[in-house]
Amino acid sequence: MTSFGDLLGPQPTLLPGDDEAESLLLDHTAPEEVAAAHPTASIAWAYLAEAALSDERTITAYAYARTGYHRGLDQLRRNGWKGFGPVPYSHEPNRGFLRCVAVLARAAQAIGETDEYARCLDLLEDCDPRAADELGVG
Template sequence: MSDQPVHLSASGPPETIIPPISADLRKRLDLALATPQQDRRRAVSAVVADNPTFLEGWANIGDLSEQGIDAYMAYRVGYHRGLDTLRANSWRGSGYVRWARESNRGFLRCLAGLAKHARIIGEMSEAIRCDQFLLQLDPSGEASK
């Protein structure tokens, strides 16, 4: 069970906030993203290999992957790791996971990338489900932009 509180709101469902990453992990990602383009995906993948629950890392691997199935795979892993992380932080399958919370963005980027690349590979029903889920998690639509 998580030590993270469930944030209840008088205006709707509870909000879950993914804990922020450490400064060391942020630094490692920043260094990997600063490598030459031809080495960048490999460098980010090395960071994620050491930290497989690192959602922002998975989102960056997806961003650095070839369009289609390669990107789809990275975003899908990040999405499922994100669901595990949300559940470990008191999320019970519904409620907000807002883009405004920086620590939620890795997961939301994975979900948005999964929607985009599901569409590219012809998985239209999955793309639609992902789009709908994004809006349920953050009705502002910021994660979809």
């Protein structure tokens, strides 16, 4: 049984994370430095995207979030995700990807890209029905 109660659905995908990138970010290393040193770490892109969005640099936030989203998709696929199925928010290493999706949704909404906004909300819902609320989207 998956963590979302679907007996026939795929098991949740739990990303391994990037301990070094996460440690650097927690030690207040500049996210730009972390992303440059660890470009596959969605969490670094999430930090950059969230900061840009809070500074009202919407297009920059969109670009950072899209980069982190695509890096996260690559990791998910390498870890058995087939484009659907649970990606639990409760699993800390999944949060970089999910945070990027949330910022991408907010940035898309801000520039009037309603189709992308809806796709991001659908993806968050498919990954974890609690993720959008946890991330303040929707």
